[in-house]
Amino acid sequence: METETETATRWLTEDEQFTWRTHLDVSRLLMHQLEKDLQPFGLTNNDYEILVNLSESPDLRMRMSDLAAATLQSKSRLSHQITRMETAGLVRRENCESDRRGLYAVLTDAGMETMRRVAPHHVASVRRHFIDLMAPEALADLRESLTPVAEHLRGRRGKV
Numbered sequence: 001m002e003t004e005t006e007t008a009t010r011w012l013t014e015d016e017q018f019t020w021r022t023h024l025d026v027s028r029l030l031m032h033q034l035e036k037d038l039q040p041f042g043l044t045n046n047d048y049e050i051l052v053n054l055s056e057s058p059d060l061r062m063r064m065s066d067l068a069a070a071t072l073q074s075k076s077r078l079s080h081q082i083t084r085m086e087t088a089g090l091v092r093r094e095n096c097e098s099d100r101r102g103l104y105a106v107l108t109d110a111g112m113e114t115m116r117r118v119a120p121h122h123v124a125s126v127r128r129h130f131i132d133l134m135a136p137e138a139l140a141d142l143r144e145s146l147t148p149v150a151e152h153l154r155g156r157r158g159k160v
Helices: 004-008 014-041 045-055 064-070 075-087 109-129 136-156
Strands: 061-063 091-096 099-107
Touching: 014 045, 014 109, 045 061, 045 064, 045 075, 045 091, 045 099, 045 109, 061 064, 064 075, 064 099, 075 091, 099 109
Parallel strands: none
Antiparallel strands: 061 099, 091 099
């Protein structure tokens, strides 16, 4: 006998399930490959994402809470990540003058030099393993298809 939940469930069709599982496969495999391609530089995907966020921010700094939100990390996890990156000389922490409890993560000169050195290799990796494998029309279709999903999920951030 089926429960109310089972009868109300809109199960995925065979095509929907195949699409979903392909998406999961591509996401995992691509992130694994990009991480592997960053390893010779001593960086992880998380390190690189932090460096990108800081390099694109005014004054090459972000409040730790804003950086945690931008990288989808807990404040605790980001703090450990920043500690490792500080040890490597890529970032430093600075106190926030306007909020004594607040801290900034700041990109160091060595961190910026690392970005300049690694970014061309990372972009080449993204091209080789993703962009160049798709026709321009397919990329446009993918962007159009994924934009509403990204907007929906951004709107749900912080909601229970």
